[in-house]
Amino acid sequence: MALTKYNFNSFDVTPVASRGLAFDADADGFTTATPGAMTLIKTNTLSSAATSISFVNGTSDVVLDGTYNTYLFKFINIHPENDDVFFEFNGSDDTSSHSYDITKTTTLFAAEHNEGDSVAQLAYSAGDDLAQATGYQRLFNGVGNDNDGSCVGELFLFSPANTTFVKHFIARIPGHRHSSAAHDSYVAGYFNTTAAITALDFKMSGGDIDAGTIKMYGLAK
Amino acid sequence: MALSKVNFNSINATPTASKFVTFNSDADGLAAGDVGGALTLISTQTASSSSSLSFTSEIDSTYKEYVFKIINVHPSAGTSATFQVGFRDGSTAFDASKTSTNFEAYHSESDDTAFQYLGDDDQANATGYQILALQSGSSADDSLSGYLHLFEPASTTFVKHFMFRGNGVHVAVQKDQYCAGYCNTTSAIDGVDFKFSSGNIDSGVIKMYGVS
Numbered sequence: 206m207a208l209t210k211y212n213f214n215s216f217d218v219t220p221v222a223s224r225g226l227a228f229d230a231d232a233d234g235f236t237t238a239t240p241g242a243m244t245l246i247k248t249n250t251l252s253s254a255a256t257s258i259s260f261v262n263g264t265s266d267v268v269l270d271g272t273y274n275t276y277l278f279k280f281i282n283i284h285p286e287n288d289d290v291f292f293e294f295n296g297s298d299d300t301s302s303h304s305y306d307i308t309k310t311t312t313l314f315a316a317e318h319n320e321g322d323s324v325a326q327l328a329y330s331a332g333d334d335l336a337q338a339t340g341y342q343r344l345f346n347g348v349g350n351d352n353d354g355s356c357v358g359e360l361f362l363f364s365p366a367n368t369t370f371v372k373h374f375i376a377r378i379p380g381h382r383h384s385s386a387a388h389d390s391y392v393a394g395y396f397n398t399t400a401a402i403t404a405l406d407f408k409m410s411g412g413d414i415d416a417g418t419i420k421m422y423g424l425a426k
Numbered sequence: 427m428a429l430s431k432v433n434f435n436s437i438n439a440t441p442t443a444s445k446f447v448t449f450n451s452d453a454d455g456l457a458a459g460d461v462g463g464a465l466t467l468i469s470t471q472t473a474s475s476s477s478s479l480s481f482t483s484e485i486d487s488t489y490k491e492y493v494f495k496i497i498n499v500h501p502s503a504g505t506s507a508t509f510q511v512g513f514r515d516g517s518t519a520f521d522a523s524k525t526s527t528n529f530e531a532y533h534s535e536s537d538d539t540a541f542q543y544l545g546d547d548d549q550a551n552a553t554g555y556q557i558l559a560l561q562s563g564s565s566a567d568d569s570l571s572g573y574l575h576l577f578e579p580a581s582t583t584f585v586k587h588f589m590f591r592g593n594g595v596h597v598a599v600q601k602d603q604y605c606a607g608y609c610n611t612t613s614a615i616d617g618v619d620f621k622f623s624s625g626n627i628d629s630g631v632i633k634m635y636g637v638s
Contacts, residue, residue: 217431225446228458232441234434240446241463245638279637281490281577282584316527316543316604322550327529327543353612357577357587379589379606387525387548389589389606416583418490420637422464 257408271366273423287412293341311394319386349383356380365402478621487580489636503625510555514617526607570594579615
């Protein structure tokens with residue numbers, strides 16, 4: 206059977222580079238339209254407890270390279286196995302057999318208010334930052350493992366493939382603290398390396414991540 | 427040579443305004459859909475001397491995260507009006523119990539500054555509307571803009587987290603305000619209502635997006 210293939214210029218619209226073919230506003234013709242600038246790359250939803258959730262360039266559909274200048278990670282109801290643990294992350298510059306040990310300098314401050322109304326504060330958390338250290342960076346201090354307890358939020362990673370500059374990240378992680386408190390955590394810092402960051406790893410400081418979803422997006426250049 | 431152009435109704439897909447021509451989920455046909463966009467506009471509400479702006483449909487399990495963009499909301503009342511949000515958890519009232527934090531950085535036009543926790547604007551397991559921002563209507567050009575994220579509102583396992591950041595003007599003071607917390611319920615949140623503590627929302631736009 207002969208096939209008729211429609212080419213780019215077969216459609217009744219003026220082609221525009223890097224745009225998509227869309228129905229027009231009245232749905233009675235074609236137009237060109239700009240695709241969304243925020244692309245979902247990978248969703249990692251735990252079906253059972255796991256020691257960590259990793260996003261490795263070139264693995265399981267993950268793209269973490271120069272395709273995008275900004276990557277965004279969304280955390281949906283991250284729930285720990287153990288009570289009062291840190292939700293934390295690290296990066297890797299390896300191209301295989303990834304170890305997560307990039308040197309970082311960071312800040313962390315948080316607001317907190319408990320259900321009993323006896324704690325209401327905004328403070329820098331000197332114990333939760335890093336100064337040229339290779340350990341995991343805390344994102345949330347003291348996640349509770351009550352059945353309905355969890356933390357959420359987002360983390361931006363900028364230009365991970367850049368080999369000239371250090372690699373910056375900023376995060377905001379609100380959540381339910383083990384002490385029955387609302388806790389709003391702000392983290393920023395940089396991987397102090399000019400090597401490309403090729404993977405990120407998220408975990409709890411003790412025990413597993415019992416449940417949760419982490420989504421990874423690329424923001425168009 | 428005569429050219430044969432394919433028209434919109436020559437494609438084996440139901441035309442839908444402002445959608446793309448995509449392969450379907452099995453990649454064995456065509457459909458109208460979104461391409462490369464993880465942020466989907468669900469609803470836009472525009473205030474016109476409105477007592478509140480409510481979003482009472484399409485907040486469900488379709489998305490794990492909803493984002494509300496608040497654009498130039500302007501109150502009818504004077505300087506005492508605060509901008510607030512309420513969450514609905516099964517009844518008709520926006521009274522889900524909340525525990526929350528609230529802080530601000532401010533800088534006045536006369537060069538006063540502060541960075542402080544707002545103890546009067548947080549909640550400890552209270553059902554009242556949550557103050558998002560102190561807001562002034564004293565000048566015609568005063569307004570507030572910002573965003574509110576609501577995470578997994580349809581979950582019946584976890585509390586429902588939200589986080590807000592907004593920038594506004596309050597009596598010639600620029601205020602960068604941060605609020606976060608959780609609705610302390612395992613019931614689904616199915617409605618969100620924005621209003622000022624007194625008077626109307628004279629003007630402004632709030633848009634609701636779903637994050638794929």
